[in-house]
Amino acid sequence: MDTLVEQYLGNPLVLAWLLLAANFVMEEGAILAGAALAAADEIGVGLALLALVVGNILSDWLLYWIGALAGKSSLVRRWIDGEMLDRARRLLDRGVWPAAILARLLPPVFIASGFVRVDFRRFAVVNGVVATIYTVGLFFGSYGINLVLFEWLGNWAWAVVVALVVAVVWLSHRFTVHYLAPDDSKGKDAPSAD
Numbered sequence: 001m002d003t004l005v006e007q008y009l010g011n012p013l014v015l016a017w018l019l020l021a022a023n024f025v026m027e028e029g030a031i032l033a034g035a036a037l038a039a040a041d042e043i044g045v046g047l048a049l050l051a052l053v054v055g056n057i058l059s060d061w062l063l064y065w066i067g068a069l070a071g072k073s074s075l076v077r078r079w080i081d082g083e084m085l086d087r088a089r090r091l092l093d094r095g096v097w098p099a100a101i102l103a104r105l106l107p108p109v110f111i112a113s114g115f116v117r118v119d120f121r122r123f124a125v126v127n128g129v130v131a132t133i134y135t136v137g138l139f140f141g142s143y144g145i146n147l148v149l150f151e152w153l154g155n156w157a158w159a160v161v162v163a164l165v166v167a168v169v170w171l172s173h174r175f176t177v178h179y180l181a182p183d184d185s186k187g188k189d190a191p192s193a194d
Contacts, residue, residue, distance in 0.1 A: 012043040016051040019043075023055030024062070028168045030055065031138045036161040038139075039146030049139055056131045060103070060110050064123055067114025100130040 015037055022030035034048040070076045100123075103109035113123055142164075149157035 010042070012047055015043045016047050019048060019051040020055035020058075023052065023059040027056050027059065027135075028138065029165045031135055032142050032161065032165045032168060035139050035142035036146045036158070039143055039150055045143070049136065052139060053132050053135045056135050057128055060127050060131060061124065063110035064114040064118075064120065064127075067111035068117065068120075069114075070111070071115040071117060097126060097130075100126045103127075104130065104134050 019030055019034045019037075022033065031052055034043070034052050037043045038045045038048045099109055099113065099118075103113075110127075114120075146157065146161065149160055153160065
């Protein structure tokens with residue numbers, strides 16, 4: 001069993017497929033992991049970037065189509081909080097570019113784009129450009145840090161990389177929870193209806 005694991009862990013094509021698939025779970029974590037693998041010479045920079053950009057775009061498209069499918073369901077539409085849907089529409093009414101940039105930090109914007117029926121062709125082009133720039137920028141920033149970490153710490157750098165990935169995942173979750181929290185400030189000063 002150990003031989004089988006070692007055989008596939010050293011295979012850059014398997015790592016590329018794993019990086020592509022990891023985007024469907026957590027894009028930032030996949031990008032940081034891909035940069036670390038490239039810095040450790042486990043996978044080539046070009047192959048890692050290709051897998052990450054394609055995985056990033058495909059995962060965003062999947063979220064868009066989940067939202068579009070959900071938007072067609074009257075049952076789902078009844079479950080959606082009207083205030084949250086209005087906030088999504090206001091965000092998307094500002095334009096696809098600001099929404100695409102914000103969606104890098106707040107993935108539910110992709111679902112909202114499909115739910116409120118933003119034109120998919122426009123969404124795909126804008127998202128493709130923003131996702132590529134974001135992925136390449138985060139990858140090379142992380143890649144440079146990883147090169148330094150691996151030079152200074154050797155294999156101990158993996159512990160730092162894992163800690164960074166966990167921190168990014170946690171911060172992303174906290175940002176999403178905070179941003180999507182209901183606005184409790186409305187109506188606090190207003191008299192009650194009783």
